[in-house]
Amino acid sequence: MLILQSLLALLRAYYDFVDISPLYRHAAPTVTLDTATVTGVASGSVNEWLGIPFALPPTGNLRFQLPQPIPSYNTSFSATAYGPACPQQPPTIPIPPGLPAETIDYVTSAIYNTLVPSSEDCLTVNVVAPANATPGSNLPVVIWIYGGGYETGGTSSYNGSVIINKAIGLNVPAIYVSMNYRLTAFGFLASKEVKEAGVGNLGMQDQRQAMRWVQKYISAFGGDPTKVTIWGESAGAWSVGLHMITNGGNPEGLFRAAFMESGSPIPIGDITHGQGYYDFIVDQTGCAGSSDTLQCLREVPYDTLMNATKNTPNLFSYQSLAIAWLPRVDGVFLTADPQQLVLQGSVADIPFVTGDCDDEGTLFSFSTLNITTDAQLAEYLQTYWFPGAPAATIQQLLLDYPQGPTQGSPYDTGDLNELSAQFKRIASIQGDAAFQAPRRFFLQQRSGLQNTWAFLSKRLKLVPILGSFHTSDLLNVYGGHDMASYLVRFVTNLDPNGSGTLAWPKWTTSAPNLLTFLDGLIPQEITQDTYRADAIAYMINVNLNYTR
Template identity: 45%
Template sequence: MSSSEQIPLSSAFAPEVKLDNATVIGNSNGNYSEFLGIRYAAPAVRFSLPQQHPAYNGTVNATVFGSPCSQQNYTWPTPVNDDQRHIQNFLQTSIPTFTGSEDCLNLNVFVPASATPSSRLPVVVWFPGGGFQTGAAQANKGESVVLRSVAIGRPVIWVGVNYRLSAFGFLASEEVRNAKLGNLGLQDQRQALRWVSQYIANFGGDPSSVTLWGESAGAMSIALQMIAFNANTENLFRGAIMQSGAPLPVGDITHGQKYYNDLVRATGCQNANDTLTCLRNADYNILKAAVDASPSFLSFQSLNLAWVPRVDGVVLTDEPMQLVADGIMAKIPFISGNCDDEGTLFSLSSTNISQEAILRAWIHQNYLPNATTSDITNLFGNYTNDPRQGSPFDTGDHNQLTPVWKQAAAIQGDMVFQAPRRFFMQSALNYGNHKIWGFLSKRFKDEAVQYLRFMGSMHGTDLRNAYDLGGKVGGELLDYVICFVNTLDPQNGCGQLRREWPAYDSSASRPMLEFTTVSGLPELSATTDDYRQGPIDLLISLMIRYPLLPGPPKERIN
């Protein structure tokens, strides 16, 4: 196909793209075309670095999704009352699940029907979330992004990436550090971005106009890509959009030794001279069962996860929040925001804690084991058991699922999501970053189904602002996203936007955009990033001093 020819996307023809010496065949869907399950790296070798895909030859069938990466199965906690049972039954039916595989380093490309190899359209690369243990690129609809971008006259190309998860992507131990094989999931993402840089022009994209976009673990991944390899982005992306995710103080990769040793024992590798090689050759089903038995985000320890990005000395050279504090971060424009009640979902696993004294001990042991007793006393002085101060926020005495439900949700949501995001954005301003924008989603607190009100604006609900169009919940964030991908400004050249989105600045108030509902209908309003200022400042100071996951104390840099 010459550069002057359009990609044939009418319903009468299957669209084709040339990659090296291969013809890649996708699906035509009228106004857009999709190329699914394209390998962006050689087939993954367990617990090994991703390798560049060899030159493409022959015919590549890109008409069906590739396999997601191996998922870590999880078990929902035992409900303590009928309301929790109803909540969990609803969530179980609404959260998608996937059957994964180790052979999963693939991506999906969605392009407008009018795209040609000479179009040089801006590109948005999507990293899915799922707590670094579940998730798949096909869970989010790239076609809705492309169709909306065409409708508002700002066409983009959407790329969704699958990357290794759980122990397969984030194995952690001294053995892993010594082998320089940490954070393989982040290495997969970086390899996918190199593929985009090399090949996206063949689909009509501009490799110099790539924006990263993700939610939850996907957003955390993007923030980590901004600081990875001492902030060397290889010029693979120029902007970022992060929903509910920022760098966390996760500590050294050796802090995962316990979970590594559990896998070694479960697979019969404890007597091997080289346990890492033994794990690499272990039976997949036995290894997978051992991985599934490790703690998940619905286990009692909640967001103290077994398999997460950690400091490995290669991808992450120091604790992520410390790198941010030192100004080691890509100086690019970005958008970052949170849901108001990030912690409610992750407090379902600890509803059997019914007393503040027990909650206090659990927070101390589970999240901040190196903090002093005085630190924890100060923390609980800022996060009291007054339900009017807890999460779901701004709901008064209502929605108290258990005696310490709103207190636990407030601490976990602010600790893992709100405080790191605020610190990240303020640090970006301090180090002369380009313009940045913030948002807060406070929707769904007035759910018609009473038991869902216990969850408030829970983690993940901001996705409905981005991917759902035409319904009562809105979808307005998507227009801002599309504008940002085109111009690195969420409101530049997009006249149909409903409200001005002021840039985040160094003023005391720090303006943000707020997604709300009024009488069940979506609304946009202005807000400021000064809510819970004292408590969140305290959390930031604690996390700068202590990693969130157990490990030896470390001298901190002021």
């Protein structure tokens, strides 16, 4: 069995054991929300409340509407199981012939680990707290936002008990919250009709509403609403970055710190750039003849809308990370391209951590193996990644990211891992465009203005073809390893440092320090964030000028 799956399974088995063992069993915990008594699950040294609705079901006429808060809880209920995830878009995974079995295991686990039972009625939160927490404990809070390319994912895939047990063990007890949010067309429908109705970026609005729920109710679980850190990975980290820049950079008291794994504020175009996907959904659902296509989409049967959505491009389609369903500039949640907002200083003045895996692009580059020439790659980049960019700009990118496999991703693997003539090159371009360049740009712009730390994960570098692939850092944190230690200390102290771990210096333009996680006997070292300096600098410039 895959190492990642095996370790996570062992962790789950351990926590299942402590839940049923007489040595660990204690009474089912309860909490009072408004006038309701909510019963959770006792699980060793922590208590869990799972599947608590934080907004009215976004069904019927509330489909494609802003999330509506629960007026009040006035009926007692049990919160002992995760709620269903929001509607998912199953990916189509291109598995090239001859791919090593180990690599296939990692590819499928990284993707299908996020696919869980789903329902349109999905807006729930989960809370994990130390078993001894009381309403007066005033513990810091970490809010987890899962990834999945805004297409897949759910809270049940992530065991918050691991994080809180780590915090307890390091004497920095905290409370963990996770939320579901609408995905695919249900959460990120984009068109002029959506813009005019003011209902864009619903998945982001769901996340924001869950944060408001935390402000209102987390003290009942023992949390301090003034000490909230938002934390995410992949699309969850992109989301964290967007929450930092929305609303003129005013976090509205919803959070005081941010932790981003594989994601920073990304270049995003206007919401009308999604018009083609909207029109396709309208056509596929039979709404094309309606005088109000948006209202028609609210009224079509769920299965009809879901089937239409499944026929749109996904993360592993040919266009890959130039994804179809994602946040866009809607004039409400996002008033401009996020990177332009960063340039304008529309950034929450809070400490933050941001970092990437070394080989972010490899997992997403199996669908483009038919690209074998420079001309084909140039056409691909101009069509999907940088529409409107002149040919000279694309040619400069090709010079900055040469075809030689020794310079491609997975990095530092020489001539190995070259699935096709352009695979490692495309993996390098995609990884930098979507992850590395936005991270470095964000850090450069905020250097000296707020406390920032940055990391690079080079673990699992020996996985064939993939290297230190996107999502590989999740084992480090949800496996309860050293990244989890840095995380929980940051949540409590607004500084990731503490005894027993390598000192992590801040990132500044004059000293761009990276805490680098490594395989082998030396698990971490401090390196400099200067790799591919010219190429990433040019990619930053291209990202600023040509949005999808």
